[in-house]
Amino acid sequence: MKQQGLFENSTHKGESLPLPDADVTYYANWLAGSEADLLLRTLRSQIKWQQETISLYGKQHLVPRLQAWHGDPDCIYQYSGLTMQPQPWIAPLLQLKERCEAIAGNAFNSVLLNWYRHGQDSMGLHADDEPELGREPVIASLTLGAERPFIFKHRTLPKRHTLTLHHGSLLLMAGRTQLNYLHGISKTVKAVGDRINLTFRYIYPQE
Ligand SMILES: O=C(O)CCC(=O)C(=O)O
Ligand SMILES: [Fe+2]
Structure with a gap:
């Protein structure tokens, strides 16, 4: 039996994506529309959003989106020369974290x-x-707001998969997904509304 079956019920039907060498499950309607709407409005106003600068090959670039990092106090996250100190949990994030833990069967701390x-x-x-x-x-990975194509690209095989992440959807990436695939969100010239994405993670303390 697939592990995903353990978490299936009438409202949370997960779909396993057809990606070789990966373990990705998509729950298109994880949150009800009204709940997702409220959450989008709450997060726009309650989060202290920042536009970070990263250094790539010695040059400074503004990150093309706004970001925030929340988690347990020891969850320090480093990427592209940035060191992110966590903001404390706020109630809506903590509730979502617990619901993500229940469906993923995995602890998150950030x-x-x-x-x-x-x-x-x-x-x-x-x-x-x-x-x-x-x-x-x-x-x-929880998506709120506008639909944007989410791209998976295999690191060594000519395999690409694009899916449109729905308002209120949850995408679980596990197993060898990060080892074998890259993922991202492209720019578009289409008129699209705003979108907020939350990725719950478990950070191991670094010595
Ligand atoms: O916005 C998304 O759906 C992707 C976010 C992501 O890949 C990340 O935060 O690492
Ligand atoms: Fe990512």
Whole structure:
């Protein structure tokens, strides 16, 4: 029996994506529409959003989206030369964390929030494979707001898969997904509304 079956019920039907060498489950309607609407409004106003600067090959670039990092006090996250100190949990994030833990069967101690304000905001192809995430991280990704194509690209095979993440959907990435695939959100010239994505993660303390 597939492990996903353990968490299936009438409202939370997960769909396993047809990706070789990966373990990705998609719950299109994880949150009810009204709950997702309320959460989108709450997070827009309650989160202290920041636009970070990263250094790539010695040059400074503004990250093309707004971000925030919340979690337990020892959850320090480093990527692209950025060191993110966690903001404390706030009630709506803590409740979501617990619900993600229940469906994923995995503990989370932090969440990265990304706010794509319009079609020119994006996230380049990457893997969530920093050492502090461990070898085969389980990542729970909640999408609110506008639908944007989410791209998976296999690292060595000519395999690409694009899916549209629905308002209120949850995407679980586990197993060898980060080892074998990159993922990202492209820019678009289409007129699209804003989108907030939350990725719940477990950060191992670094010596
Ligand atoms: O916005 C998304 O759906 C992807 C976010 C992501 O990949 C990340 O935060 O690492
Ligand atoms: Fe990611």
